[in-house]
Amino acid sequence: MEVPVEVSARHVHLSEKDIKKLFGSDYKLTHKRNLSQPDQFLCEERVELIGPKGIFESVAILSPARSQTQVEISITDSRKLGIEPFIRESGDLNGTAGCVLRGPNGETKIENGVIIAKRHIHMCTLDAKKIGTENGQICKVKIKTDSRALIFDDVVVRVNDNFALAMHIDTDEGNSANWNIGVKGTIIL
Numbered sequence: 001m002e003v004p005v006e007v008s009a010r011h012v013h014l015s016e017k018d019i020k021k022l023f024g025s026d027y028k029l030t031h032k033r034n035l036s037q038p039d040q041f042l043c044e045e046r047v048e049l050i051g052p053k054g055i056f057e058s059v060a061i062l063s064p065a066r067s068q069t070q071v072e073i074s075i076t077d078s079r080k081l082g083i084e085p086f087i088r089e090s091g092d093l094n095g096t097a098g099c100v101l102r103g104p105n106g107e108t109k110i111e112n113g114v115i116i117a118k119r120h121i122h123m124c125t126l127d128a129k130k131i132g133t134e135n136g137q138i139c140k141v142k143i144k145t146d147s148r149a150l151i152f153d154d155v156v157v158r159v160n161d162n163f164a165l166a167m168h169i170d171t172d173e174g175n176s177a178n179w180n181i182g183v184k185g186t187i188i189l
């Protein structure tokens, strides 16, 4: 099965509590554009990401709000920030590193929630059945690009009826494969 491969640059998912701290109470984030996953969108607003050794200004915010703020960066980003990199699935935040976020209304310090997202494939139940996989299975994906074709191992399959078929990798992984818009991968189970 072929899967569209998308690169996620550093971004944050904010909790309602942190949106209030960063942007003010009653603030509503502004829709900029839809993402490939249903109901997920990029916001107009940006935040600053602050670590012990460095800062990223203008980091993207993805909506809707989560119960806990989650920051997704690459390993290269973690070096610049001076933050220990924890490779985790989305939502698995216990024991991960923290950081400070700064917005126009103030700062918030999160004790944990900074992760390097484990590379993954979003897939609906029907597609999973079709190729004989299930939620949580680890697979390989062969990515055919110009001069840097690559087989990624340790790719986790995430199955949900609300998911649109897409593989997500970060900027380090994308660069390692010379990724460009429109690149597809082949799932190897």
Ligand SMILES: [Zn+2]
Residues within 6 Å of the ligand: 120, 122, 168
């Ligand atoms: Zn994803």
